[in-house]
Structure formats: structure tokens, C-alpha cells
Amino acid sequence: MRHLKKGRKLKRTHSHRKATLSALATSLFLHKRIVTTVAKAKEARRFAEKLITKAKRGDIHARRLVARFIKNRKALKELFDEIAPRVMDRPGGYTRVVRLGFRRGDSAELAVLELVDYNIGTGMVKPKKEKKVETQPTEQATTQ
Numbered sequence: 001m002r003h004l005k006k007g008r009k010l011k012r013t014h015s016h017r018k019a020t021l022s023a024l025a026t027s028l029f030l031h032k033r034i035v036t037t038v039a040k041a042k043e044a045r046r047f048a049e050k051l052i053t054k055a056k057r058g059d060i061h062a063r064r065l066v067a068r069f070i071k072n073r074k075a076l077k078e079l080f081d082e083i084a085p086r087v088m089d090r091p092g093g094y095t096r097v098v099r100l101g102f103r104r105g106d107s108a109e110l111a112v113l114e115l116v117d118y119n120i121g122t123g124m125v126k127p128k129k130e131k132k133v134e135t136q137p138t139e140q141a142t143t144q
Helices: 014-031 038-055 060-067 073-086
Strands: 033-037 095-102 109-115
Touching: 014 033, 014 038, 014 073, 014 109, 033 038, 038 060, 038 073, 038 095, 038 109, 060 073
Parallel strands: none
Antiparallel strands: 033 109, 095 109
């Protein structure tokens, strides 16, 4: 029975699940948005938001707690130096999950997991076509 067990198993063992969530969070901190399946995105959101909340403290103990999961030094530096100060006044909800549709190969539902304060643009929306304005030739005085 699953009484008092939270989170999704993602069809992985505990160590594999921990490594997957750590890799997803590292990629999120480096690239600010990632595309993955909906189930992984929802679990990675829970995982990453807890790490961001710890990083907001900014002390050495918080850095060591987060470094247990984020092994990439560049991602750790990015989290503490850029992401945490930017979300300091936000009480939570640092990430969002946007559903994209279904993957063609296996029909898995895809989603984008992105940091809220980094509005880079989704790239999914086609830019509006600019109407070509025709300029009419100016009438020059033919009389001289």
C-alpha cells in the first residue's frame, strides 16, 4: 500500500529517480527552461522549488545542502548568484509547467518546465507577419 507516500515513481528505482530529478533541476538552472514529459516536469518542479527556497537563504550551509543534489558547479553558481536574488521577494511558485501536446514517437504528453521570472519567450508562437507597405512613387513636378 502507498499510505503516506508522496511523489511519482516514474518507473525508476529510488537512486535512478533521484539522479533523474537532479539532472532535470541542473538543466533547468542552466537553461531556464526544459522540455520533458508532464509527469517528470511536475516532479522536477517540486524538487527544483525546494532547492530554490534553500538557495534564497544564501548562507554556506544552504549551499552545501543544495550541492548534495546539484553537482554541476556552474549550475550551483547560477542558482545562488542569479536565480535566488531574482526571486527573493517571491514567496513561492518559481516555476511553471506548460503543456505542449503529444510526442509523435510514443504519444507521451510533453511539457515545458520554465522559471517564472525568466521570460525568454517560448519560441512556440510564430511571429506575426508584417504587412508589406507599398510605397507609391512620389509625383515630381514635370513642369520646369
